[in-house]
Each structure stands twice: as C-alpha cells, then as structure tokens.
Amino acid sequence: MIDVLYFAWVRERIGLPKEQVETTAATVADLVAELELREERYAAAFEDISALRVAVDQELCDFDTPLAGVREVAFFPPMTGG
Amino acid sequence: MTVRIQAASFDLGAEVQGFAAKQTEAGAVVNFTGIVRNTAAGDLDRMEIEHYPGMTEIALAGIDAKATQRWSLKDSLIIHRFGTLRPGDMIMMVATASPHRVDAFEAAQYLMDYLKSRAPFWKKEFTTDGAEWVEAKPIDEKALTRWQ
Numbered sequence: 180m181i182d183v184l185y186f187a188w189v190r191e192r193i194g195l196p197k198e199q200v201e202t203t204a205a206t207v208a209d210l211v212a213e214l215e216l217r218e219e220r221y222a223a224a225f226e227d228i229s230a231l232r233v234a235v236d237q238e239l240c241d242f243d244t245p246l247a248g249v250r251e252v253a254f255f256p257p258m259t260g261g
Numbered sequence: 262m263t264v265r266i267q268a269a270s271f272d273l274g275a276e277v278q279g280f281a282a283k284q285t286e287a288g289a290v291v292n293f294t295g296i297v298r299n300t301a302a303g304d305l306d307r308m309e310i311e312h313y314p315g316m317t318e319i320a321l322a323g324i325d326a327k328a329t330q331r332w333s334l335k336d337s338l339i340i341h342r343f344g345t346l347r348p349g350d351m352i353m354m355v356a357t358a359s360p361h362r363v364d365a366f367e368a369a370q371y372l373m374d375y376l377k378s379r380a381p382f383w384k385k386e387f388t389t390d391g392a393e394w395v396e397a398k399p400i401d402e403k404a405l406t407r408w409q
Contacts, residue, residue, distance in 0.1 A: 186313055186383060187394055234381070237313070237316035237319050237320075238319070239379065253313060253316070253381075255313070255381065256396075257378065257402075258377075258378055258380060258382055259377070259384045259395045260376045260379075260380040260381075260382035261352070261373055261380075261382075
C-alpha cells in the first residue's frame, strides 16, 4: 500500500489530495500507467507526463524510480515558489 | 539555519534585525523579500499558495546545506508563507550571513534560484477573469544552470 498525493492542478483534475493505492507497480511510470487506466480524470491528469514532476518519499525523482519499499509518492506540476 | 513555513504574515524589520543581531562571526547580512505582484492589468484579487508539508522543509534544508558547502555561510533564515495572500503582501524572505558580502549575496541568490523551482510550492492567481495556476517559467529553470 502506497500513499499517493496530488498537488495543484493535478489534485484538482483527480479531485482529491491523497489516497492509498494497492499496487504491484515496479516503478513510478508503472504506477502512472495503472492510475491512467482507472478513470478519465486520472487519464486527464497524467495526459502529458512531461508537464509533471514526481517526489518519492518526499524527494524529487525520475519516473523510472523503483517503488520497492516506498511509502509515499506525490505528483505535481513544476514548482513555483519564491 | 532556520526554515519557517507559515500561513501568518511576518514582521520583516524584526526578522532581519533579529537575524543580524545574533550573528557573531559574520560581517555581512543580505536579505531578499518576495511580495505578491499584481497582474499587468492590475486585477489580481488574491493568490493562493499551496505546499507539500514535510517535503517543503526537507527540500529547503537540502538547498540550504548545499549553499553552506559552497559559500562561507555562517547562518541563514528562510520564511515562506502559504495560504491566501493579497497584492503587496510579503510571500517570503531569505536572509544570509557571511564574513564578507560576496558570499552573503551569492548564497542568497542561490537559495532564491533553487527555492523558486525546487521547493514544493504552487501559486494560483485569482483575478476578475477567473483562477489560474502560475506556470513555472523557463527562465527560472535556466537560472539554475549558472550554479552547476
């Protein structure tokens, strides 16, 4: 079970900030592929992966990052701090 | 090093004064303050800033640790707000302290450059035309290349 978090317009498109996902996905990209198949709102959020960033256990990562032992994955658009 | 993520406003004068006053090994303090800029049309009602609690603190501590390795940085203070802000409100501040001014200036710029595109904050602008997420600018990403 992995906690999956969504921020900014990713959260708005999917319609929730956080959910627990039962998955056997090996990598972040595999998890995205699983989520995309769920419903249209997920497909809409993950339509253009190049517009997204991902953090694995609160650290910025690539989409090919393995999920073994991971507790938390977050998806969000490029950050706009400052 | 101090990082504070908060919804409340902060007293810029008191923060910078307090930061400068506690330095014992520094000869230079630099401060940068970011405020909510109105749109070109002047119709910004408010800005809402969202962040990723937990990761925000980790990301900022990591950026600060890299700055400390690179420059003779004796101390730093980062305050970043979240929630609803109005035009002219202070969003964030960075203060750096070093023995000489070049390190304080450069470290402050470094912290700002990384904070803009590597700390998990997102801004949404609400104008009379509706609401829109602020998009990351290529120039902000490009700013990081000068430190690599």
